[in-house]
Amino acid sequence: MRNLLALLARTHRWLLFLGLWGVALGWMNTTYSHQRTAMSKWSLRASGSWLETIGQVSDWAQLVEANELVMLENARLRATVERLREPGATPWTSSHARVLRSPSWQGSPWMVLNRGGQDGLAPGAGVISLGHAAGKIVDTTAHESFVHTLTHPDAQWSVRVGRQGQAVRLLARKGDVRRAAVMDVPLAQLVLPGDTVFTTGHDGVFPADIPVGTVEDLARSGADEFQTLTVTLGANFPASRHVVCLASARNARIHDLLNAQAPQP
Amino acid sequence: MNPGIPLLWTLAWATVFQVLLFRFGIFWGGYGLLAVHLYALFRMPVGWSPTAYLVVAAGTGAVMDVVCFTGGMHLAACTTLGMAYPSLIVAMESRDGLRQGHVMNPHQDGWGRYAAFVAFGLAIHWMVLFGLQNGWGLMGRTLAETAVSTGLNVGVFLLLQGLFNRPGRASGGAASAYPWS
DSSP: OHHHHHHHHHTHHHHHHHHHHHHHHHHHHHHOHHHHHHHHHHHHHHHHHHHHHHHHHHHHHHHHHHHHHHHHHHHHHHHHHHHHHSTTOOOOEEEEEEEEEOOOTTOOOEEEESOOGGGTOOTTOEEEETTEEEEEEEEEOSSOEEEEETTOTTOEEEEEESSSSOOEEEEEOTTOSSEEEEEEEETTSOOOTTOEEEEOSTTSSSOTTOEEEEEEEEEEOSSSSEEEEEEEETTOGGGOOEEEEEEOHHHHHHHHHHHSOOOOO | OOTHHHHHHHHHHHHHHHHHTGGGOEEGGGTEEOOTHHHHHTTOOTTSOHHHHHHHHHHHHHHHHHHHTOTTHHHHHHHHHHHHHHHHHHHHOOTTOOOTTOOOOHHHHOHHHHHHHHHHHHHHHHHHHHHHHHOGGGHHHHHHHHHHHHHHHHHHHHHHHHHHOOOOOOOOGGGOSOTTO
């Protein structure tokens, strides 16, 4: 306290000077509109510059973290590419089917196709509707297939925003057959409404870069470094009449693995 | 006599004349303005504490703002002048130094030295006042107004010193051998 008083005593002239200037500027601010406008402009410019600087520092910190994630992602992708380049990588085959039942407005997450096991379809194949990823065949009869669509609440799908985005999860919104949610998108990734969401190919159901839908809205909680996106699904299930099924030997292997009995010790 | 008393008297009449008469002294399209109240501020004596210069100058500026409705411009300008006043005195003191209570005047300090003293002080005052009035966009006009108004006021202050502050004749009657002298 004594040091503070000593400091005030030593600088009282400058403090008085600054105080008088503050009074003068405040007085001018209440008297002249031109000066008021100028001071407002200076104030806005100064605060804007400060906030921009803070934002740049924050962006830099996020970019550092995002760079690390991207490096990991790149390593994974390189490994995937190398694996796909191996001799004997299975090609994708396509076949057409007609939709007998599609997810209705009441929120049913299932789709039924008019082709089945005897028509060359097998569980695990991906289904594309209107050029967009729509779901996965989970069961077949001789001439019908049962499709687990993107709107099924128990499923997760590996997607990315844009062709260069990080791999994230797409989850259904319960009761909504037109939209889904994309979770855990890093704030460091610039996402805008209208951006296209693509498959990554990591889940083995679809090849990479099949469109899934477009970003409709963004939600940021502020509690963490991630954002949640609302995506309008391009498959348009209520209007879907014809679909394309994509199959590969890998589809069937993954499906068999997922449905295998747990080994007994 | 306490040098503060004639200062108060000078400050009073200079401020009254500035408010009533010289505030209308606007020449050359507004480039030359009169500020006779500053004449009194330049008579603040040597030896005061720096804070006293600041308070007296700021008080004069505040009075001018209240009376002339100039909204803080004179306060800012006079505050800056009061802050710079001790440095101005030190910069202008002669080789022999300045005694306590000395009031800068051309008859003792020299016309050139006094003119430079008031010119620097006036330039500070006008620079702040016109700068606040015009803003950054009219910096050229601010400099021109500062130069013209400083020159005008230096001339007026020298005239006032010549007319009203002439040194009195040394009265040595009691010691003179000649009763008529």
